[in-house]
Amino acid sequence: MSKLTKSDKIDTNKQIEAVRAAGQVGSSLQANLVIACADADRALLASLGDDLKFVTITSQAQLASAAELAVTVTPSTATKCERCWHYRDDVGADPAHRTICGRCTSNLFGAGETRKVA
Numbered sequence: 001m002s003k004l005t006k007s008d009k010i011d012t013n014k015q016i017e018a019v020r021a022a023g024q025v026g027s028s029l030q031a032n033l034v035i036a037c038a039d040a041d042r043a044l045l046a047s048l049g050d051d052l053k054f055v056t057i058t059s060q061a062q063l064a065s066a067a068e069l070a071v072t073v074t075p076s077t078a079t080k081c082e083r084c085w086h087y088r089d090d091v092g093a094d095p096a097h098r099t100i101c102g103r104c105t106s107n108l109f110g111a112g113e114t115r116k117v118a
Helices: 006-021 039-046 049-055 102-109
Strands: 031-037 060-065 070-075
């Protein structure tokens, strides 16, 4: 059974804020998260799929297994998309749209993304 609570989301935000206060990120979208947690919690969060990054309001969120909840925040090294403001490695991958990411290119000019949760 999952033990995650609303206070865990608040704790995650506090850790992002600490990295922001240290001058390492300017916003939560500039942060990458690794959320390490027990298997039941990991399964719950994994059910969000790629939407986890939208729930945490970060550019990347990954999961790892651990006995206790631990959140690691690191600054993204990717380029910022000028449309969605997410930091992604695929910004400029489409030569016709050098300042936006693949997700935005797909949403504007292709089939678009499919979100399950957020």
